[in-house]
Amino acid sequence: MEVPQPDWLTSEHMTGTSIMAVEFNGGVVIGADSRTTTGSYIANRVTDKLTRITDNIYCCRSGSAADTQAIADIVAYHLNLHSVEIGEAPSVETAASVFREICYTNRESLMAGIICAGWDKYKGGQVYTIPLGGMCVRQPFSIGGSGSTYIYGHCDATFKENMTKEECKKFVLHALALAMSRDGSSGGVVRMAVISAAGVEREVVTGDKLPRFWEG
Amino acid sequence: MSIMEYNGSAVVAMTGKNCVAIASDMRYGIRMQTLAADMRKIFKMHDQLFVGISGLATDMQTVEQKLRFRTKLYELREERNIKPSVFANMVSSMLYERRFGPYFIEPVICGLEDKKDQKNVPFICTTDLIGAQCFTNDFLVAGTTTDQLYGVCEAMYKPDMEPEDLFETISQCLLAAVDRDCLSGWGAIVHVITPDQVITRELKSRQD
Numbered sequence A: 001m002e003v004p005q006p007d008w009l010t011s012e013h014m015t016g017t018s019i020m021a022v023e024f025n026g027g028v029v030i031g032a033d034s035r036t037t038t039g040s041y042i043a044n045r046v047t048d049k050l051t052r053i054t055d056n057i058y059c060c061r062s063g064s065a066a067d068t069q070a071i072a073d074i075v076a077y078h079l080n081l082h083s084v085e086i087g088e089a090p091s092v093e094t095a096a097s098v099f100r101e102i103c104y105t106n107r108e109s110l111m112a113g114i115i116c117a118g119w120d121k122y123k124g125g126q127v128y129t130i131p132l133g134g135m136c137v138r139q140p141f142s143i144g145g146s147g148s149t150y151i152y153g154h155c156d157a158t159f160k161e162n163m164t165k166e167e168c169k170k171f172v173l174h175a176l177a178l179a180m181s182r183d184g185s186s187g188g189v190v191r192m193a194v195i196s197a198a199g200v201e202r203e204v205v206t207g208d209k210l211p212r213f214w215e216g
Numbered sequence B: 001m002s003i004m005e006y007n008g009s010a011v012v013a014m015t016g017k018n019c020v021a022i023a024s025d026m027r028y029g030i031r032m033q034t035l036a037a038d039m040r041k042i043f044k045m046h047d048q049l050f051v052g053i054s055g056l057a058t059d060m061q062t063v064e065q066k067l068r069f070r071t072k073l074y075e076l077r078e079e080r081n082i083k084p085s086v087f088a089n090m091v092s093s094m095l096y097e098r099r100f101g102p103y104f105i106e107p108v109i110c111g112l113e114d115k116k117d118q119k120n121v122p123f124i125c126t127t128d129l130i131g132a133q134c135f136t137n138d139f140l141v142a143g144t145t146t147d148q149l150y151g152v153c154e155a156m157y158k159p160d161m162e163p164e165d166l167f168e169t170i171s172q173c174l175l176a177a178v179d180r181d182c183l184s185g186w187g188a189i190v191h192v193i194t195p196d197q198v199i200t201r202e203l204k205s206r207q208d
Helices: A065-086 A092-105 A146-150 A152-158 A165-182 B057-078 B084-096 B146-156 B163-178
Strands: A013-015 A019-024 A027-032 A036-038 A041-044 A050-054 A057-064 A112-120 A124-130 A141-144 A190-196 A199-205 B010-015 B020-025 B028-030 B033-036 B042-046 B049-055 B105-113 B121-127 B133-136 B139-143 B188-193 B198-203
Touching: A019 A057, A019 A112, A019 A124, A019 A165, A027 A050, A027 A057, A027 A112, A027 A124, A027 A165, A050 A065, A050 A112, A050 A190, A057 A065, A057 A092, A057 A190, A065 A092, A065 A112, A092 A112, A092 A124, A112 A141, A112 A190, A124 A141, A141 A152, A141 A165, A146 A152, A146 A165, A152 A165, A165 A190, A165 B033, B010 B049, B010 B105, B010 B121, B010 B146, B010 B163, B020 B042, B020 B049, B020 B105, B020 B121, B020 B163, B042 B057, B042 B188, B049 B057, B049 B084, B049 B139, B057 B084, B057 B105, B084 B105, B084 B121, B084 B133, B105 B139, B105 B188, B121 B139, B133 B139, B139 B146, B146 B163, B163 B188, B163 B198
Parallel strands: none
Antiparallel strands: A013 A036, A013 A057, A019 A027, A019 A141, A027 A190, A036 A041, A050 A057, A057 A112, A112 A124, A190 A199, B010 B020, B010 B139, B020 B188, B028 B033, B042 B049, B049 B105, B105 B121, B121 B133, B188 B198
């Protein structure tokens, strides 16, 4: 007889997620929530979904935790080798291209929605989104993950061209707080990183310091 | 996703020294989306009897209405309040009437009743969706967060707690458990029932 098992024993780890990245003049601001789920059990409530690819390029991961971790490791390997070959820091477009190659070729087997963002000296701050099917497109800002569906309107209404770094950080923080409040598979803390010519500054905004909006 | 996880909820009841407490989360959601953070899942039947209902929200509302109806009829006929243990039997038989097409809920009944030689004895009881009763004298849990609640309650519960201590314990257990469940949270409410009063407090919690 089949013994009924709780779903946290049999489900895959998913990063339900709300992720976001915004370009500004001089760099990018990236942000993510920190919840990893197995079914409806929260396996990790302080996950770091902002993964380093190189010192100047990071990616935001959503979808299957295993798939995105494996892909990020492979891309980091390729970029590391490439940077030795060309003798300088790799470009963000190259990283996005490697992500796209892996995600498109293995599209049937993977469940990975990735936002690749960083700074390089050729084109400055860039955000590339590589959603489920494996396409790759550059956008001034990009949102992803299950929580992003709740904030499309908010982001379209709030985004302005030529925002400063501080305005971008506030934009990311508010959008992610709203998404985390509505989406069951997003929550925890907001992790943000600012990538620019000067390097990476990471920051964590804990639950008590998150902006609170109307709560029905 | 099973039908019991369509809405999501966390309900816990604990006994203390001549007092009982019952607590629940306040989330109203549909699958992973949260629609409101002010949903009541614990209902007062009379000053010494509360029932918390977890499971499918529509059945939660229907069963609450039917129970309130039957309790009021009992009070009209008997001219006294229904005892928690009698109420629990009523819940059980009402759910079993629907054995092959059940209400998708798990109720937690909690109150104080007078026994032969003692007054204000704590009473807690839960049933499954078809009315199988479970009595204990420490704590009971229901909803989508049961695995987490069992863990924290087992660790933090001690017998014969005073009302203030009981409030503190049940609140911390609930808040810690819902932090590990996507489908519950978004606020919490706690009722502590003592022989002379009921203290209701809403807890400020994470809204994620």
